[in-house]
Amino acid sequence: MTGVLQHVGDDAPPRCVHCGKQAAGPCASCHRMICADCCTLTESSVKKWAICLECDRKKGRSLGHAWGSLILWLLLPLGILAVATALVGLLAHL
Numbered sequence: 001m002t003g004v005l006q007h008v009g010d011d012a013p014p015r016c017v018h019c020g021k022q023a024a025g026p027c028a029s030c031h032r033m034i035c036a037d038c039c040t041l042t043e044s045s046v047k048k049w050a051i052c053l054e055c056d057r058k059k060g061r062s063l064g065h066a067w068g069s070l071i072l073w074l075l076l077p078l079g080i081l082a083v084a085t086a087l088v089g090l091l092a093h094l
């Protein structure tokens, strides 16, 4: 026995970081141990991921953000085009 204060043996089941129950596996996003109750399965094109509810919420938010910027990028050239067309029209009248 070298140290009693050494952390629990390898055969001790990992605990869920959210509720303290026996963990089912690590979150695919933040790699913290989570149980079946505190994770949600996400189906990507390749395989199923188990991610914790916290990451699920974050992902939802970032997805919304991505859509927002995508729309912005779609509208930006249209806006520039509209301004350019207006300018050309203005110049043609001079």
Ligand SMILES: [Zn+2]
Pocket (backbone or CB within 6 Å): 016, 017, 018, 019, 020, 021, 034, 035, 036, 037, 038
């Ligand atoms: Zn849990």
Ligand SMILES: [Zn+2]
Pocket (backbone or CB within 6 Å): 027, 028, 029, 030, 031, 032, 051, 052, 053, 054, 055, 056
């Ligand atoms: Zn996570």
